[in-house]
Amino acid sequence: MSGVHIAPPELQPASFEFTPENMALAKTHIAKYPEGRQQSAVMPLLDIAQRQHNNWLPQAAIRYIADLLGMPAIRVLEVASFYTMYNLAPVGTHFVQVCTTTPCWLRGSDKVLSACKKHLGVGPGETTPDGKFTVIEVECLGACVNAPMLQLGDDFYEDLDEESTGKILEALKRGETPKPGPQNGRLSSEPLGGATTLTTFNPAGAAGGNDD
Numbered sequence: 273m274s275g276v277h278i279a280p281p282e283l284q285p286a287s288f289e290f291t292p293e294n295m296a297l298a299k300t301h302i303a304k305y306p307e308g309r310q311q312s313a314v315m316p317l318l319d320i321a322q323r324q325h326n327n328w329l330p331q332a333a334i335r336y337i338a339d340l341l342g343m344p345a346i347r348v349l350e351v352a353s354f355y356t357m358y359n360l361a362p363v364g365t366h367f368v369q370v371c372t373t374t375p376c377w378l379r380g381s382d383k384v385l386s387a388c389k390k391h392l393g394v395g396p397g398e399t400t401p402d403g404k405f406t407v408i409e410v411e412c413l414g415a416c417v418n419a420p421m422l423q424l425g426d427d428f429y430e431d432l433d434e435e436s437t438g439k440i441l442e443a444l445k446r447g448e449t450p451k452p453g454p455q456n457g458r459l460s461s462e463p464l465g466g467a468t469t470l471t472t473f474n475p476a477g478a479a480g481g482n483d484d
C-alpha cells in the first residue's frame with residue numbers, strides 16, 4: 273500500500289465550509305451523540321466534506337471540521353490519514369480501490385491489478401495522465417465471500433478475474449456505468465450454480481423447519 277499523500281500547498285484552497293445542505297446533514301450526525309461526545313461524528317463529517325470537495329480533503333476541510341467539533345486539527349488529520357476511504361490529495365474521477373488482502377489475494381487480486389495496469393497504464397498509487405482514473409490497493413473491504421473485488425465510488429464489483437476487470441474499466445472509459453455486484457453470473461454470494469439448500473421449501477409442510 274502506498275503511503276499517505278498530502279496535496280502540495282499550491283493545490284490547497286485557503287478555506288473550506290459546508291454548503292447549507294451539507295451543514296444540515298452534518299448536524300444530524302453530530303446530534304446522534306450526547307453532549308461532550310460530538311467528536312464521535314468526525315468520520316461522517318469527513319465523508320461529507322470529501323464528497324463536497326471532488327472526492328478529496330484539503331487541509332482547510334480538516335481545520336474546518338476540527339473547529340466544528342471542538343477538537344485539535346491533528347486529531348482529525350490522524351483519522352483522515354488512517355483510513356484509505358479518505359483522500360488528502362486529488363484523485364481521478366474514477367477511484368479504483370483494489371482489495372489485496374489475503375482472501376482476495378488467494379482468489380486472484382494480482383490479476384485484477386494487472387488488468388488495471390494493462391487497461392489504464394497505471395499501478396497502485398498512480399493516476400492516469402488524463403486524471404480520469406486513480407488506482408490504489410486497499411485492505412479488506414468486507415466482501416471476501418465474493419473475492420477478489422474492487423470498489424468504485426460507492427459500489428462493489430465482485431468475483432473478478434482479469435477479463436471482467438478489463439471489461440469494467442473499458443466500460444468506464446466509454447463513459448458507461450458497469451453493473452456492480454458479482455461479475456461471474458452468480459446472485460449475491462449464492463453458489464455459482466444456484467441455491468443448493470432450501471430448494472423445496474414448503475411453508476405448509478415445514479413443521480420441522482428443515483426441508484433437507
Ligand code: FES
Pocket residue numbers: 371372373374375376377411412413414415416417419420421
Ligand atoms: S479480503 Fe478482499 S474483501 Fe475481504
